[in-house]
Amino acid sequence: MRKLQTLVAAAVAATLLAGCGGASTPPASTGEASGAPAGASGDTLVVYTNSNGEGRGDWLAAKAAEAGFKIEIVGAGGADATNKLIAEKNNPIADVAFGLNNMYFSQVKNEGALEAYQPAWAGEVDKGLGDGETYWPLVKQAILLGYNSDKISKDAAPKDWTDLWTKDEFKSRYERVTGLGTATAQLVFAGILSRYRDDSGDLGISDDGWKQVEQYFKNGSPAVAKTDLFARIASGEVDMGQMPSSIIADREKSFKVNVDTVIPSVGVPLAVEQIALVKGTKKKEQAQKFIDWFGSAEVQGEFAQKFNAMPVNKGAQAKANPEVVDFFAGLKQQDIDWGFVQKNMGAWVEKIELEYMT
Amino acid sequence: MSGNITVRTMARSPFVLVVGAVLTWFIAAFLVWPNVNILLATFFPDGSFSGRAAEKLFSSQRAMKALGNSFLLAVALSVTVNLVGVFIVLVTHYFRIRGSRILFLGYASTFIYGGIVLAAGYKFIYGDKGIVTSLLVRLFPAMDPGWFSGFFAVLVVMTFATTTNHMLFVANALKGIDYQTIEAARNLGASTWTILRRIVLPMLKPTLFAVTILSFLTGLGALSAPQVLGGRDFQTITPMILTFTNSPTSRDLAALLAVILGLATMLMLAVMSRLEKGGTYFSVSKVSSELQKQDITHRGANLAVHAVAYLLFAIYTLPVVLIVLYSFADGAAIQTGQLSLANLTLDNYVRVLTQQSGLRPFIVSVVYSALAAVIAVAGLLFVSRLLQKYKNWVASAFEYLLHIPWILPSALLALGLIVSYDHPNPLVGGAVLTGTTVILLIAFVTVKIPFTLRMLKASFAAVNSSLEEAAAIMGAKTLYVFRRILLPLVLPAAAAITALNFNSLLDDYDTAIFLAHPLVQPLGLVIKANTDGAEGTEGIANTFVYTVLLMVITGVTMYLVYGRSGRQRNRKRLPAAPPRSPVPGTALPAAQAPGEDDATRPAAAVR
Structure with missing residues (x-):
């Protein structure tokens, strides 16, 4: 018995050692408290992003290596990445950040953690989607209300978000969020609240606007942790809910459901993922080259093709999935005053969390 | 007695002075300064205090209700975890129960997993589409399939999920009870129940108090x-x-809410310390003997205890079995609760293990967690010893300061470290810590301090001070006494704490996301990237795969650290057990190497 234990221990130790040996190509990599500052990691660019899931991070790292860039991707949720960039502004660790939408990037910019840079491809994108100065648009996402089209016909489907809580047939048939931490949820509320702008109202929103929020929470079926909306649609628990455009095709297939989306007459809110140069980077030139490369028509086109995304770069759209391009071509974008939304979003989230979420 | 040593006497010992100096620096640099910084920045945003937070919170119905629920859960858990925890400890270590080794393994399943997957595991069984629920609905068609939800469900799941500390520390304390007292009581005609209530449980008090605080804290922080x-x-x-x-x-x-919860924890700590004071929690007999398993003489009671023990075994093990099975299913099946054996494949494991990052994050996490776990326990061995020995205001002040990491959420601790050490700071010799590999290690050590301290202090409380006094009289130096007398006595507990610390840090995300070196990213970040809510079907499947992989690592850890020492003790005890009734569960191979672990242990160990 004792021998067996020793054997197991030895095997584990050997595996760990072997693993350490194999992985120790970069100098400060064995996780020992070596105290080496980030700058010592040679010419590796540190890239922060919230867009590394589903294999995107690995794909990008491999592509970048082919193009001669050594990058290390640090993945974090949108809010985490934003807080990290702000917290580190005195001694930045990242060189480039991408994937965050304009709401997040404007927070980072306001804290003075971004450096202005005009990428080589600036002329190929619609400047209005970024700030035209520090952060530049890469990919568009529509934030949609989707419904189970096997169950509900187009005529019987809701025409707008507000139908969900004003028409009895949709009450408790739609999923509502249980937290406002995600970008998608915040954009849904940006889209709804913007319509009720009233400078004399609480936080710039009329009483009627807040009433809508109250009703949204009162009549929706709360989301279930670790259970995807599509899983709930498949099992018939709910029929509709919020979804970003890029995930729909994939989820329909996995859960064997068909989903159609609602385009309200005011249009739909767009989330635009951006890229920016971090202020204080010690590898500025390299970082700028990376931005020029990653946002170029060619790379964006390949990215769009691989991940079913909608590139902003006009030259890249030819390579993107034609269905996606068509969808966006016919899509009416909601006119949202982002300056107003960015100024108030923090306070809105707080008010909604404290007063309306039940 | 040692309890009333004054600050002045304390300051005469060089051992105290050295430990005190290091401790003061550590507390000032890593517990007080970063957190004061971040709290100042939050509560005094423009240099003036704003009472906004309190006003907003107290007028929010949702916040107040949620806060109330957290407190309700904390209080309820303090009771239920103790009931279940003490029961399973007695069943596995005190009473003679058939198959107690198997039972132990079942109850020990909480050592190796927890969190969202554990909750999901219970949902697979008792949730509205769960196995047990479907069965029950077939038997009683009028039953509500959604019966397993709300306070009741949360309490049940969290009760069974958090008995780990009982299984490790209460069981350990139980083994230290002097069997002679029990025999004496029996000879005087005491019943099983009286012995349990008047002799066994009182001896376990320091440990029970410590684990009660932990249960309370778990309830408050339920997520x-x-x-x-x-x-x-x-x-x-x-x-x-x-x-x-x-x-x-x-x-x-967030900071205000965290401070409210933190103060409640401190209050609980103060109450428990008061209750603990003044008791004698070690055997006073000169030659104590090892505990032997007790028969339950009443036939009915014996049957009932066996039945409950095996029912609990089923409750504990079913979720683990299902989680392992589901980790081979595809994400859609996991979320819709449809499991069929034909659909189980290795795809999930292949996907997770063939990522570009490969095994590297696992190694990084293992190294970080091991370092942090060992540093925390090694450092606090000295500290908790001193805090246990010297009971005066300086010691209490230090003790409360060391609990700061329990007050603030780890994301705030991390942000505090960043804002305090992103420029050369004299507290750490003018170094800049952000962007180094050390800062995450510091954070890992810090977050584990309160737990380590509580459990170590409780195990020192069970050490008979006369052993130490005897050694000192014979001329042994402080460090010698510490190394040769005290250390061997608390080592089983220390090893268990190290293992638990190690396990809990393996998949840390909240701290690592802010502090990890970009080239040395631990597992938590990779897990998050692969399992986030918006990741669809693969995400949820990956969650299960990572849980199972972590179960393997933590299982091996627990086996190496705890299983081994448990076996050695068992082996030692075996010859002393009455030969008339060999218990199948404890019948270990008799290939015993006599005295193999006795060299480091004083004769007639009092644990």
Whole structure:
């Protein structure tokens, strides 16, 4: 018995050692408290992003290596990445950040953690989607209300978000969020609240606007942790809910459901993922080259093709999935005053969390 | 007695002075300064105090209800975890129960997993589409399939999920009880129940108090079980704290809520310390003997205890079995609760293990967690010894300061470290810590301090001070006494604490996301990237795969650290057991190497 234990221990130790040996190509990599500052990691660019899931991070790292860039991707949720960039502004660790939408990037910019840079491809994108100065648009996402089209016909489907809580047939048939931490949820509320702008109202929103929020929470079926909306649609628990455009095709297939989306007459809110140069980077030139490369028509086109995304770069759209391009071509974008939304979003989230979420 | 040593006497010992100096620096540099910084920045955003946070919170119905729920859960858990925990400890270590080794393995399943997957595991069984529920609905068609939700469900799941500390520390304390007292009581005609109530349980008090505080804290910080099973009516405050921590404009609300929970924990700690004071928790006999398993003489009671023990075994093990099975299913099946054996494949494992990052994050996490776990326990061995020996105001002050990491959420601790050490700071010799590999290690050590301290202090409380006095009289130096007398006595507990610390740090995300070196990213970040809510079907499947992989690592750890020492003790005890009734569960191979671990242990060990 004792021998067996020793054997197991030895095997584990050997595996760990072997693993350490194999992985120790970069100098400060064995996780020992070596105290080496980030700058010592040679010419590796540190890239922060919230867009590394589903294999995107690995794909990008491999592509970048082919193009001669050594990058290390640090993945974090949108809010985490934003807080990290702000917290580190005195001694930045990242060189480039991408994937965050304009709401997040404007927070980072306001804290003075971004450096202005005009990428080589600036002329190929619609400047209005970024700030035209520090952060530049890469990919568009529509934030949609989707419904189970096997169950509900187009005529019987809701025409707008507000139908969900004003028409009895949709009450408790739609999923509502249980937290406002995600970008998608915040954009849904940006889209709804913007319509009720009233400078004399609480936080710039009329009483009627807040009433809508109250009703949204009162009549929706709360989301279930670790259970995807599509899983709930498949099992018939709910029929509709919020979804970003890029995930729909994939989820329909996995859960064997068909989903159609609602385009309200005011249009739909767009989330635009951006890229920016971090202020204080010690590898500025390299970082700028990376931005020029990653946002170029060619790379964006390949990215769009691989991940079913909608590139902003006009030259890249030819390579993107034609269905996606068509969808966006016919899509009416909601006119949202982002300056107003960015100024108030923090306070809105707080008010909604404290007063309306039940 | 040692209890009343004054500060002045204390300051005469060089051992105390050295430990004290190091401790003061550590507390000042890593517990007080970063957290004062971040709290000042949150509560005094423009240099003046704002009472906004309190006003907002106390007028929010949702916040107050969630806060109330968290407290309700904390109080309820302190009771239920103790009931279940003490029961399973007695069944596995005190009473003679058939198959107690198997039972032990079942109850020990909580050592190796927890969090959202554990809650999901219970949902697979008792949730509205769960196996047991479907069975029950077939038997009683009038039953509500959604019966397993709300406060009741959360309490049940969290009770069974958090008995780990009982299984490790209460069991350990139980083994230290002097069997002679029990025999004496029996000879005087005491019943099984009286012996349990008047002799066994009182001796376990310091450990029971310590684990009660931990249960209380677990209840206050409940996150995943309420999210998965709480439903509309039973949501707790932690999700709100996390949302507000992430939003710079609402961070003061998060900090205030955290401080409220922290103060409640400190209050609980003060009450427990008071209750603990003045008792004698070690055997006073000169030659104590090892505990022997007790028969339950009453036939009915014996049957009932066996039945309950095996029922609990089923409750504990079913979720683990299902989680392992589901980790081979595809994500859609996991979420819709449809499991068929034909659909189980290795795809999930292939996908997770063939990522570009490969095994590297696992190694990084293992190294970080091991270092942090060992540093925390090694350092605090000295500290907790001193705090246990010297009971005066300086010691109490230090003790409370060391609990600071329990007050603030780890994201705030991390942000505090960043804002304090992103420029050369004299507290750490003018170094810049952000962007180095050390800062995460510091954070890992810090977050484990309160737990380590509590459990170590409790195990020192069970050490008979006369052993130490005898050694000192014979001329042994402080360090010698510490190394040769005290250390061997608390080593089993210390090893268990190290293992638990190690396990809990393996998949840490909250701290690592802010502090990890970009080239040395631990597992938590990779798990998060692969399992986030918006990741669809693969995400959820990956969650299960990572849980199973972590179970393997933590299982091996527990086996190496705890299983081995448990076996050695068992082996030692075996010859002393009455030969008349060999218990199948404990019948270990008799290939015993006599005295193999006795060299480091004083004769007639009093644990």
